[in-house]
Amino acid sequence: MAKRPISIKQVADAAGVSTATVSNVFSGKKPVNDDLAARVRDAAKKLGYRVNRAASNLRSGQSRVVTVMVPDLSDPYFTSLVTEIEEHAQRDGYQIIVANTKDDVETERGRVSALLSWQPDGMIVVPTSDNIPEQLLQVKDEVPIVITDRGIQTKEFDVVRVDNAAAGKMVASHLLEFGHRRVLVVASDMQISGVYDRCNGAIERIRAAGAQSDLVEVGPVPDRAAAHLARWLVKNPMPTAIFAVTDMTTLATLTCLAELKAEVGYDVSVVGYDDYPWMVARRTPITAVRQPVEQIAEAVWTLLLRRMNGDDSQIEVLPLECELRVRASSQPIEKTEETRGRRGRAASEVK
């Protein structure tokens, strides 16, 4: 059924040269006489020839493939990470193969195997959990691996990460400066170390300032997260500020506040995580922590590239800094008091 495509041999015959010459024309590894090169290209074009990666990889032992594994392709943060990485890969002559683990350890295991069969020259991994799949431990001497975003700091792998604790502290300081003394931190899953660090960074600083900080862990499922948070807000006195430490919890928080008819920036200040276009497409734009995706992607790529080029030295990668985009959703405490006061509502009424 599937007849085989044009091979290098056919091109060589058509151009009246050897296969080696054809190979050299396309790889550029050895110089080829211009006339011959032209003749080869002509023949190739006429026949519709394209190098067969499989054969090329097999013979050379170099796949020029880098795999990228992320926990959730529907998360815009990971998509942008992938997009950035692809850019770098492209430029350096690598192809990337993306795998989505769907935040599931089983799937992750399966994907690792599938990816390894490509004989990648390198791997970029955002682990689903802090437990890095053991298959990766097995192959870590054969293929360079760079971990990012999730996974615990380890001496086993190169890791590029953001300073999550610092990000949490930054948000806390911002809210404290605005006079907030009751801040709710909304976490998805504290098992994820990045989430844990952000929360802790924020809470510590707030408490150190003698203010009050609570934590709700709403789980990883969006719908349930909003409901969970709503229950908490009804049971407890309304905080004056909320810090949502992930993309998803930001959405859950806003959904929840909308349902409770609490007005963002007035009744309560909100700081979200990750910075997306929709956050600005609102009457009250959302203050948010922006992760430096471009820098992260670049750090990941250059690190991996060094490893792929055989650099075995101890490379220390410093944690990257996040940035706070201050917008109208976070306001000085006076605004909140004024709002709640004007409505003749005590804090307890806005549940």
Added chain:
Amino acid sequence: MAKRPISIKQVADAAGVSTATVSNVFSGKKPVNDDLAARVRDAAKKLGYRVNRAASNLRSGQSRVVTVMVPDLSDPYFTSLVTEIEEHAQRDGYQIIVANTKDDVETERGRVSALLSWQPDGMIVVPTSDNIPEQLLQVKDEVPIVITDRGIQTKEFDVVRVDNAAAGKMVASHLLEFGHRRVLVVASDMQISGVYDRCNGAIERIRAAGAQSDLVEVGPVPDRAAAHLARWLVKNPMPTAIFAVTDMTTLATLTCLAELKAEVGYDVSVVGYDDYPWMVARRTPITAVRQPVEQIAEAVWTLLLRRMNGDDSQIEVLPLECELRVRASSQPIEKTEETRGRRGRAASEVK
């Protein structure tokens, strides 16, 4: 430097069998005695063996690879499409390779070549423009290709598409039912046939009802789009309803209305395109057209699979229907009149 990984030969030796047997154990194409199979698996595990796709592809002529090319990986619609397709592919034993053309015809050309070198068994393409890259025309007899979302209806390729005109009409009817008589349609790029069809569907129906419908084409760049729309809105009397025909124009529209301090659902009704979580995380959730991504992905995959299995028959794929998620951002005209009236503003004042 890069020592070659374990080969089938080494496993065969370790297990005391032939390479053919090892191959059969892993491919399952021929039955193997249980004892032998166990021995092989043991040896393989011990050695850390994994089949080499390159060699396997080369010999069998079957890559079990399907490529997916999309214009913009940062567009959540395409991400979800890719995610859905991957699911199907996975189930049927195919690996997908994703390429992002970044809405650029040059990049697209480059990517097509790169993808073809994988010798894919099938290709799924969302063309950047209506002009399907000519390289695809050249290979369309060698490898099955399914086009979706963009690209003009053609007899050359199998196409899975949504009924864009119908979607436009649906929105128009919704707004007409609510009594709106001045509807603005916000398009990104009318060169994209889907966008064109949506606009036209909507505008035709509105005009057929004797109501007024204007069109602004704001271009493909988000920032400029909002500014462009803002200029239009200032120069013209405020419509009572706006239909944004893409994800990006929806965002641009909302950004713009927020800047103009026009309240969505009150001063003006808004219908957006594509349905995302952020649309609900607002005080006024957005009415939106939801494309049936799952159905589209499934249709694409089953069609491609049939072609990959050698089905040459004429297959007609019916256009799929979109759905309207009605929410608070679209309101009966009375609400708008009331709002504008109460504020003591004529339509002209809310510019």
Added chain:
DNA sequence: TTGTAAGCGTTATCAA
């Protein structure tokens, strides 16, 4: 600068 030929790891054919 070009050609010859071996061999990468796998699968398919054929024989046992």
Added chain:
DNA sequence: TTGATAACGCTTACAA
């Protein structure tokens, strides 16, 4: 059911 062996298309010594 298993094994021996050729061949897939390419790259790369090495020879010319």
